[in-house]
Amino acid sequence: MLLAVIAGCDTAPGPEPLDRRPPVLSDFAYAPREVDLGTLPPEQIVGGEVQVPITFSVVAQDPDGPVAEVTYLIKAPLEVDRALEVGTMAAVGEGRYEATTTLRVPVGEIGDYALIVYAVDADAQLSNQVRGTVALFSSGEAPVIEGVEAIPDTLRPPGELVLIATVSDPDGLENIAQVVGRAPAGFVFQMFDDGQSQGDAAAGDGRFTARFDVPSATPGVQTFSFQATDRSGLKSAVVTKDVVIE
Numbered sequence: 001m002l003l004a005v006i007a008g009c010d011t012a013p014g015p016e017p018l019d020r021r022p023p024v025l026s027d028f029a030y031a032p033r034e035v036d037l038g039t040l041p042p043e044q045i046v047g048g049e050v051q052v053p054i055t056f057s058v059v060a061q062d063p064d065g066p067v068a069e070v071t072y073l074i075k076a077p078l079e080v081d082r083a084l085e086v087g088t089m090a091a092v093g094e095g096r097y098e099a100t101t102t103l104r105v106p107v108g109e110i111g112d113y114a115l116i117v118y119a120v121d122a123d124a125q126l127s128n129q130v131r132g133t134v135a136l137f138s139s140g141e142a143p144v145i146e147g148v149e150a151i152p153d154t155l156r157p158p159g160e161l162v163l164i165a166t167v168s169d170p171d172g173l174e175n176i177a178q179v180v181g182r183a184p185a186g187f188v189f190q191m192f193d194d195g196q197s198q199g200d201a202a203a204g205d206g207r208f209t210a211r212f213d214v215p216s217a218t219p220g221v222q223t224f225s226f227q228a229t230d231r232s233g234l235k236s237a238v239v240t241k242d243v244v245i246e
Helices: 002-010
Strands: 024-031 034-036 049-061 067-075 085-088 090-093 096-106 111-121 130-137 144-151 159-168 176-182 188-191 207-214 220-230 239-245
Touching: 024 111, 024 130, 049 067, 049 111, 049 130, 067 096, 085 096, 144 220, 144 239, 159 176, 159 220, 159 239, 188 207
Parallel strands: 034 130
Antiparallel strands: 024 049, 049 096, 067 085, 067 111, 090 096, 111 130, 144 159, 159 207, 176 188, 176 220, 220 239
16 A cells, blocks of 8 residues: 555656756848848839838757747847837747847838847746847939929018929939928928829929018028938938028
């Protein structure tokens, strides 16, 4: 009888080992590794925002049990503490985890974006980190503001002022993301080449228009400045235009 009791005790669970090991990440793969913003299709640049799909995978293994979660972070260039995005990766079998996300950054924010992955197990132990870099760059040429018209260039308020910036781009007019102006008071305004907004006469002719009603203004010379930006974030030189207020 005593032997039976002892045998039964042999099958009881013992204390948890004190040397449980953390999970280990390996075989990290991701794409793309670099993106030339000047070659992106128009549908990947929406409202002044660049959208870059990223896919990545990693093998996560824990010698002492299951992996609880695999997490990824994306950080902007020179950002140490803040992540642009945090997400979890899905298990797809045989210890491999995968994820697909879209990196969304403002046009012109080129540089090396860090991709960081780590895992945690059921004991809240952290794995090693695996890291990668997605380089956003531009190989194109900047747009050019060829000239700016003010109609009229001498204004006696109240009246209407129309500003037209003629813009070209070595990579084609469709590569121009936006043209903006800055008023003497400092506010920034959008200019349009859609044949509708702000009295723009024709769509796609490279003449970007802004129109203002001027009920009153301080007499003297008022200087407006203009700049164009292409889809990869390259900016033209700043061009100014004087308007005389009488």
